[in-house]
Amino acid sequence: MxxxxxxxxxxxxxxxxxxxxxxxxxxxxxxxxxxxxxxxxxxxxxxxxxxxxxxxxxxxxxxxxxxxxxxxxxxxxxxxLEVTLGPGLLSRKYDGLQNDLEKLPGLFLERGSYAPPLDEDCQYSFIPLSHKDALVCAGDWLGEVQEGWIQHKIMVPFSLQGQYRVAFLAPEGKLRLKDTVAILQDETGREHTATMVQRWPVKKPLLGYRQKIRPDTILTTGVRAIDTLNPLPEGGTGFIPGPFGCGKTVLQQAISKNAKVDLVVLVACGERANEVVEIFKTFPELPDPHTGRKLIERTTIICNTSNMPVAARDASVYMGMAIAEYYRAMGLKVLLLADSTSRWAQALREISNRLEELPGPDAFPVDLTAVISAFYARAGKVILRNGQTGSVTFLGTVSPAGGNFKEPVTEGTRKAARCFYALSQRRSDSKRYPAIEPLESYSKYLEYPEFRQNLEGIMGEGWLDLVEAAKDLLRQSGEAREQIAILGDDSVPLEYHEIFWKGELIDFAILQQDAFDRIDANTPLARQAYMLRLVMGICRRRFYFPHFEDTAAFFKKLIHLFKQMNYAEFGSANFHDYENQIHAFVAEKSS
Amino acid sequence: MRKVYTRLSKITKATVSLFAQDVSYEELASVDGRLAQVIRIAGDEVTLQVFAGTEGIAANARVLFLGHPPRLKISDELVGRYFNAYGDPIDGKPPVAGEYVELGGPTINPVHRSQPSEWIATGIAGIDLNNTLVTGQKIPFFADPGEPYNQVMAMVAMKAQSDKIVLGGIGLSHDDYLYYKTVFENAGAEHRTVVFLNTTEDPPVERLLIPDLCLSVAEYFALQKNEKVLVLLTDMALYAEALAIVASKMEQIPAKDSMPGSLYSDLARIYERAVQLPSGGSITIIAVTTIHDGDITHAIPDNTGYITEGQLFLRRDTSVGKVIVDPFRSLSRLKQIVIGKKTREDHPQLMNALVRFYADAADAKTKLENGFELTHYDRRALDFAREYSRELLAIDVDLDMQKILTIGWQLVAKYFEKEETGIRQDILDKYWPEK
Known part of the structure; x- marks a missing residue:
């Protein structure tokens, strides 16, 4: 240090x-x-x-x-408390204070041992992107080096305020992290040396962009219950609250594997060590579904598991955010995932408690909501000073005490995040995974005209109306189910059974997804659009069943076929075979 | 010669304070011969938590600081022995020789852990089929005080493959202690057991010492001897209550359900010692957390659930008159690592289908109770559920995996059609039993 x-x-x-x-x-x-x-x-x-x-x-x-x-x-x-930023952050496993876990000595985490975050002796091939006498500001690109597959931009230190003249810029060639990349002269003529590495206080937002814009482009997560129903845009914010055992971590891990982004920063914040170990062991093996590179090549992991010191938990989420912001300034799409922000809030509570501050609800600090909001506000899509765009999308999980969403962390986060993916105990109990409650969840970005336009462009015309129709049907299906439960199977009109089962069809064919199946785990947008159209096409038909038991039998068979279809490769012979079976089966039963 | 202090400035039910110099945080002390630990230092005033309670302690009690944090002499000699919460023998045999090991030391660097991957067969079908356990896992039984959780845990311990079993009795009743003792003796397991005991009649604050003792011993055998160690902790709810007692004496502001705000971290510190090491050694923790009327939203089970890798839920199924491992509320998070990989490929899909039918039966049961007529499907589901409960979920079912899967397929095929299962076609083609 x-x-x-x-x-x-x-x-x-x-x-x-x-x-x-x-x-x-x-x-x-x-x-x-x-x-x-x-x-x-x-x-x-x-x-x-x-x-x-x-x-x-x-x-x-x-x-x-x-x-x-x-x-x-x-x-x-x-x-x-500062983060060290520079080439070599990618693929690393850090603790909450940015110690490189691989480099810490011994089997145990001995206290007082630190390991530098970057390898200072490593040489990088520097290519200048600016020139002598150029006028630059914090965050402007001076040059770039190759870090894995990324052209890692060497930027004017973010701590510099105002405008600078490039008095010296290193020519193309091999440089070490601490070698001088540029000498920058401020208006008074004072010179500042820039190297490839810089430090930044983690709790302050890393700026250096021209402006922040409203998120307008969908971020593909591969999860149908998100992308189809309540999509998350690049630069957006969302949170996943759910009681334990509802699949928060499985869902977040699925997103970390399948999301279509340039980089993923994973913050394991006060969670289980075995889950982190799973990432450590599998990410170097698993391919990024969009590029074919290994997942670890696009991932940085910040790990403060629940048995690590509590105070460092608070630091870990900020470390993750600062690293994400740093790569955003290079014009990259970064996804920041934190599991779980409740553990962070609990760390704040423990400290506030020890300070004997007057407590807010459930003994959390009174400024909890403000702290959460300020953190979420650091995400976003930005236009850099050179006109390029970059984004930090933030998705956090929340572990509400007792599974009750009316507790301070969930409520505070609800005010800060614009996408809400509620995991429900009821869905989880009946093994309907992912257990995202489709109607309680929302994406406020669906109100943005620019985002709606983007969705219609990608998913096809009439998409949003179709999604709305699917949500309505799910709502009606829920009502029909209640009526059937109150009045009994044969005391409601036959039509109720049909509506109920149409909702079940959407649930089983679209919402439910097998995170452990090679194919079903990740659904590209084109396939999502195709499947919803197919399902809704069937739902819009009227069927005539002589008896409610026939309704159930018909839809169960149909659901069975759809599940087989979801397990088949998109567009494969197998896929179309099931599709034909579905069409034939539906034609037989509809009027 | 260490300095002896004889003037206490404050005495509460669980703590004493005094003015003393050069005291180190978390070091042990003796207060009139009772073991105590430093939990707060403010200038010259030191607060000690007295494990046995402060009843009868005089304001002029003799306080002697021992100069070290809690520790235990650890060696192979521990095996087969019974100790109290201070690590002193309670079986009438001499003290154990060995190296002192500091309790509650640092944690293992996660990059040096292995991914748990070894399946632990217990023979209890409700666990092996639906909630498959893995070495290095940590999982509690959530059970109402009336459920036979100690019996089930003892059964699991005896059947599971392990090199050592470390039992931590935390407020264990004397009868249950004798029960474990008999089980260990009858199974001839005493050459691989170590027991640390705090019974219901012992002071509650002493309970705080038990988990660290157990886990330090477990670490010795897992790390030094590369053994598979099974740690049994019963009952962790009483551990949490002991934490609450101390926190309240320290005038800390309680969070939910009068529990200290640090409950999550306190419990995680213990459970996270479960580990799979690359050398093959492992620590698996099976705990008991008693709950009240099935309420898992109480702070103790709730925080536990967020830490452990699932939970096993025991419940009495009145329709078959047996205690079962509840398939809805039980979960083993690590099962995905082994099912269909270390076990047969059809395991995951069959398991899910069975649970779904069981859920349908639960719906049908509600219908029945509300006086509605049942459909043919409802009746099939109900019949299935009874048989499933009796043949597979009941805790007295002792079967190997092959047999469990065979019975599972037979039950599905007996009551349902292929299309009703939602099972992948290639699996159906291969395993569907012909009637």
Missing amino acids: MLANKHDTARGHIQAILGSLVNIEFEGPARQNEICFIQHEGKSLMAEVIRITGNIAQAQVFDSTRGLRTKTPVVFSGQL
Whole structure:
């Protein structure tokens, strides 16, 4: 860890310890949110100042506090919690403080051990994209290097404010991370050296773009219940709340594998280590369905599992966001996934509790909603200063206590995120996966004319009306089911059974999807459009059944055929064979 | 010579405070001979959590700081032995020699874990078929206090393939303790068991020590000896209650259901010690969390469910008069890793079809209770459900996987048509039994 000039930083010693919170009596200019290091038995334990009262700084320690004593010396760094940005972030596995997990020594995560996030000795072939005397601002592209398959842009440091003249730009050639890429002169003539690597305080949004625009293009997730019914656009925000066991993680992992984006940043925030291990083991093997490259080549993982220090959980989501924003500034489409933001909120609660702040609902800090909103607001689609676009799409899971959506984290997130994918216990109990409740969920982006236009262009004319019709049918089907349950099978008009079963057909053929089947797990948009048209074509027909039991028998057979079709490769002989069987079977029964 | 303090500044039900110098956080102390641990340092004032409770402690009690955090002497000699929450023998035999190991130490770097991949057969069809277990998994039984969860857990422990079994009794009744003891003895398993015990008559705060003891021992055998270790923790709800007692004495603001706000992290710290190591060693945790009237929204089962890799739900099925592993509310998250791969290919699809029919039967049952007429399909589903419950879900069913799948197919074919199953055609073609 880099320490700033020793003269202008504070020093102190521990005065009190409670869980992960320590009070430090200090001298000098300690800053709010400054990083300090506790000097314990030859190790440096990292901590962040979260409150200053008089000459006492309270800091949350990103490590176990076992064995600490009063009078233990503390050194302040003069810096806030920062992320290191530069070529080599891709495919890495970091902890919440951006230590490279692969490089940490030993089987156990020993406290006080740190591993640099980037490989400083690695050489990259630099190609200049700017020129001497060019006038540049923070985020402008000075040059690029090849990082895996990406042309990683070397940008004017984001910390520089105002306009600069390029006084020197390195020519094409091999450079190391810390070599000088450019010398930038500000208006007063002062020179700033830019290298390939820069640092940024994670809790501040990384700007450097011309403007943020409304999301207008669909992001394909391959999940029908999302793309078809409530689509998420590039640069959009969404959240997935659900009781445990409803398939949040399976759904998010499916999206991380199949989403059509350039990069995925996965933040495993206070969740199970075995789930992270699954990603570690499978992503280097599995192909990206859109490019054929391995999934790990487009993925960066930030991992703070539930048994890692709580304070670092808060840091982990911001690390993920800052890395996503950094790649967005290169004109890339980035998907940021966080599982689960509730664990982050709980970390905030634990700290707030230890600080003895007055609690809000369920003992969460009162500013919880504001913190969540500010975080979600960092996502978005932007136009860069060179006219190119980039996006950060953010999808977070929420683990509501007791499965009750009226708890502070779910409610706070609902105000911040514009797509809502409610996972329901009822659907999960009947093994209807993904358990996304189609009618309770929504995508507010469907109100944007530019997004609607984009959808109609991709999915075909009349698409949105068709989707609306499908939702109506699902609604009617639910009502019919209730009527049947109240009045009994033979006390309702036969038509009710038909409506009920049409809804079931949409449910089984479109909404339900087998995340563990090679083909069904990922449905391209063209196939989604095709399948909804096929299903709705059938739903718009009137059938005549002599008895309600015939209705059930007919639709069950039909559902069976549709399921087989979903398991078949799109457009294959097998696929069309089932389709023909469906047409023949329907023709036989309809008037 | 260590300094002895004789002046307490504060005494609560579970904690004492005093002024002392050079004390390290989480170090142990002795308060009039009772074991205590430092849980807060504020300047010179130190707060200690007294595990056995503070009843009868005098304001001038002798306090001696021990200079180390909780630790245990660990070696192969632990096997076959019974200990209390402090790691002292309770079986009348001499103390164990071995290396001191600090309890609750650092966690394993996730990049050095392996993906759990070894199937644990238990013979209990309701588990092996619908909720297949895997080494390195952590999974609790959610059960009402009246369910025979200790019996089922003991059964699983005896049948599952493991090198060592570590039992942590957390507020275990004395009768249940004797039951486990008898089961271990009768099965001749004492050469591979280690037991740490806090019974209902022991002080509740002592319970906080049990999981760490068990898991440190488990880590020794899994890491040093590359063994497959099964850890049984019963009952984790009582552990959580002990956490709540201490939190409230510390005047922490409680979150939901009077539980401390850190409950999730506290429980995760324990359960996340379950691990599959590349060397072949593993720690599998099977726990019991008692719940009330099936309420899984209470903070204890709720937080547990978010941490563990599924849960096993026991319920009495009155239509067959047996305790079953509830197929709706039970779940093994790791089963996807082994079913259809380590087990036969038709396992996942058959399993899902059976559960769906069982759900249809539940709907039919509601109809019946509401006085509606049943359809032919409803009646078939109900008949199926009874047989499925009796033949496969009941906890007394002891079958190997081959037999379980055979029975499953026979049941499906007996009551339903191929088109009603939703099973993939190639699987149907291959496994559908001819009547």
